[in-house]
Amino acid sequence: MTVDVKRNEDQRPVLHFTPQKGFMNDPNGLVYSNGIWHLYYQLDDRSLVAGHPEWGHATSNDLLSWRWHKKAIMAPSDHEAIWSGCCVVDRNNTSGQFDESASPDDRIVAIFTIHTQGHQTQNVALSSDGGYTFTQYKHNPVLDIGWAHFRDPKVLWHEPSNQWVMVVAKCHQFKVGFYGSPDLIHWHHLSDFEGSGVRGYQYEMPNLVQVPWDNDSDRKRWVLFLSIGPGAPLGGSFTQYFLGDFDGTTFTSSDNYLRTADLGKDWYAAQTWFDSPDGAVYGIGWASNWQYCNRVPAERYRSAMSLPRKFTVREVSLNVATKSLSLISRPIDLDNARLHTDETAMVYTNGSAKDYPSIQVIYERRLQSGSGAFEFKLKIRSGTPAARVSVDIANRSGHSIGLNFLVEVEGMFVSLDRGGTRTGSSWDHPLFDDKVCMWVPNTQSVYDVHVILDAFVCELFAIDGAYAFTNTFFLQGGVVSTFTVSQDAPITEVFDVYELCSLAPAK
Numbered sequence: 001m002t003v004d005v006k007r008n009e010d011q012r013p014v015l016h017f018t019p020q021k022g023f024m025n026d027p028n029g030l031v032y033s034n035g036i037w038h039l040y041y042q043l044d045d046r047s048l049v050a051g052h053p054e055w056g057h058a059t060s061n062d063l064l065s066w067r068w069h070k071k072a073i074m075a076p077s078d079h080e081a082i083w084s085g086c087c088v089v090d091r092n093n094t095s096g097q098f099d100e101s102a103s104p105d106d107r108i109v110a111i112f113t114i115h116t117q118g119h120q121t122q123n124v125a126l127s128s129d130g131g132y133t134f135t136q137y138k139h140n141p142v143l144d145i146g147w148a149h150f151r152d153p154k155v156l157w158h159e160p161s162n163q164w165v166m167v168v169a170k171c172h173q174f175k176v177g178f179y180g181s182p183d184l185i186h187w188h189h190l191s192d193f194e195g196s197g198v199r200g201y202q203y204e205m206p207n208l209v210q211v212p213w214d215n216d217s218d219r220k221r222w223v224l225f226l227s228i229g230p231g232a233p234l235g236g237s238f239t240q241y242f243l244g245d246f247d248g249t250t251f252t253s254s255d256n257y258l259r260t261a262d263l264g265k266d267w268y269a270a271q272t273w274f275d276s277p278d279g280a281v282y283g284i285g286w287a288s289n290w291q292y293c294n295r296v297p298a299e300r301y302r303s304a305m306s307l308p309r310k311f312t313v314r315e316v317s318l319n320v321a322t323k324s325l326s327l328i329s330r331p332i333d334l335d336n337a338r339l340h341t342d343e344t345a346m347v348y349t350n351g352s353a354k355d356y357p358s359i360q361v362i363y364e365r366r367l368q369s370g371s372g373a374f375e376f377k378l379k380i381r382s383g384t385p386a387a388r389v390s391v392d393i394a395n396r397s398g399h400s401i402g403l404n405f406l407v408e409v410e411g412m413f414v415s416l417d418r419g420g421t422r423t424g425s426s427w428d429h430p431l432f433d434d435k436v437c438m439w440v441p442n443t444q445s446v447y448d449v450h451v452i453l454d455a456f457v458c459e460l461f462a463i464d465g466a467y468a469f470t471n472t473f474f475l476q477g478g479v480v481s482t483f484t485v486s487q488d489a490p491i492t493e494v495f496d497v498y499e500l501c502s503l504a505p506a507k
């Protein structure tokens with residue numbers, strides 16, 4: 001059933017999921033069952049640009065190494081396409097579609113949009129073998145309101161009201177439709193959520209999930225993720241979220257503040273896994289942006305997913321006077337992918353400001369593995385106004401990107417300078433910003449920063465997951481090989497520098 005698992009060709013990320021070939025966008029059908037994480041995804045394997053998607057399929061035992069499989073859901077004809085959707089496990093046979101031959105954990109139901117010119121409907125496909133092969137339900141569609149832009153169903157089981165609940169985008173009306181069903185087949189309208197956040201051009205990819213509190217997994221908050229594109233404040237596409245209550249019929253947002261799930265340019269269409277173990281919530285985003293996704297350098301495949309993240313919520317200080325409940329994003333544990341070498345040193349820099357007449361290199365590392373993947377952590381002391389920390393990440397010839405941390409009294413600007421990667425490159429795009437920037441307020445004595453680089457994806461997390469910043473960059477002709485940290489005041493600690501390697505997926 002598996003297809004050739006060739007990895008590590010030129011500039012292919014080692015830990016971020018990429019399709020074997022073709023164009024990939026939204027994550028779909030995220031479901032955990034039988035100890036296996038399933039990742040389906042929008043895939044046009046006949047093209048390197050978005051066009052005629054179907055569902056690609058990969059599985060993982062650890063969310064770090066992925067095994068490609070055959071396409072899971074195929075378009076019935078050339079004028080229909082399989083757009084985004086979700087999967088659930090129908091252990092109780094609520095659909096009435098499973099017989100004794102399928103063990104409860106193998107009863108996977110996919111609910112997704114079929115797109116034709118001017119018409120989008122919600123449809124069901126059934127798998128009795130744990131999500132590897134699907135058969136379309138014979139009385140599709142299961143939900144059709146006659147609209148052209150009605151898509152991306154995400155379904156959860158709502159125990160208190162004993163029903164399946166679907167959230168689905170009424171894209172051009174700027175509503176999230178809520179529908180209920182006893183059996184995944186017959187759906188009735190419950191309510192519409194509207195009137196909050198950024199609208200942009202259209203709504204896409206809603207995702208409703210109950211997220212545990214940090215450090216108190218018994219306490220939970222409903223989170224409604226909602227993707228927008230184009231028209232995001234950062235340019236192009238982005239994912240916002242609302243915190244609120246869901247009573248089985250209506251979602252009520254606790255306030256009208258706009259909350260952004262990731263402040264970078266390249267994290268879209270976020271979805272969470274159905275039935276993640278231990279009541280935890282894991283999710284993933286597409287590490288690209290509709291502004292330029294069809295044009296970035298690519299040969300065999302185009303685009304990657306972010307690393308899977310574990311989501312929680314906690315109060316985060318916005319300034320010294322105000323705290324606000326926020327989504328917390330932490331990348332999955334990379335320990336198994338770390339190459340432990342003697343070079344993994346901790347660097348303390350103390351001394352006084354007069355030791356820094358100008359910017360000085362405090363840490364330099366030549367990466368040995370050639371994987372182009374590594375991570376590091378920084379602790380940057382707050383309260384030294386106008387201090388600067390620069391991280392230069394270069395290939396052997398000096399083609400580089402820079403991460404800059406500009407410390408001010410009120411907070412710190414984190415900026416990624418990815419413009420230099422275009423010097424001498426044949427690739428360019430007017431919307432691929434040279435510099436992307438995030439703000440982190442000064443509400444603690446030290447800013448903690450965790451950066452993971454993998455071929456062309458850079459994910460940065462600050463303040464223990466309170467801020468996430470995901471951006472792509474495209475070095476010409478080779479992955480990064482050197483990593484240099486400098487500063488113009490003694491405020492930085494560099495630690496936990498690890499090269500990362502690909503892991504063979506489990507059989």
Ligand SMILES: *[C@@H]1O[C@H](CO)[C@@H](O)[C@H](O)[C@H]1NC(C)=O
Pocket residue numbers: 090091092094157159
């Ligand atoms: C399955 O049945 C059990 C026992 O009746 C019930 O508690 C649970 O909510 C049901 N779950 C689903 C997904 O149908």
Ligand SMILES: *[C@@H]1O[C@H](CO)[C@@H](O)[C@H](O)[C@H]1NC(C)=O
Pocket residue numbers: 093095096097098099100101
């Ligand atoms: C599932 O439900 C259908 C319809 O009620 C029934 O025919 C079938 O036997 C059930 N399967 C199992 C495993 O109980």
Ligand SMILES: *[C@@H]1O[C@H](CO)[C@@H](O)[C@H](O)[C@H]1NC(C)=O
Pocket residue numbers: 348349350351
């Ligand atoms: C800097 O800090 C380290 C670790 O705390 C300490 O061992 C070292 O002596 C300090 N160096 C100076 C010059 O203060």
Ligand SMILES: *[C@@H]1O[C@H](CO)[C@@H](O)[C@H](O)[C@H]1NC(C)=O
Pocket residue numbers: 395396397398399400423424476477478479
């Ligand atoms: C590194 O960057 C330079 C541009 O400075 C580029 O010409 C070169 O091909 C890149 N790759 C390698 C492996 O040096």
Ligand SMILES: CC(=O)N[C@H]1CO[C@H](CO)[C@@H](O)[C@@H]1O
Pocket residue numbers: 214215
């Ligand atoms: C108050 C408390 O227990 N805080 C902990 C919450 O969880 C984070 C991450 O695991 C810890 O770093 C905190 O110490």
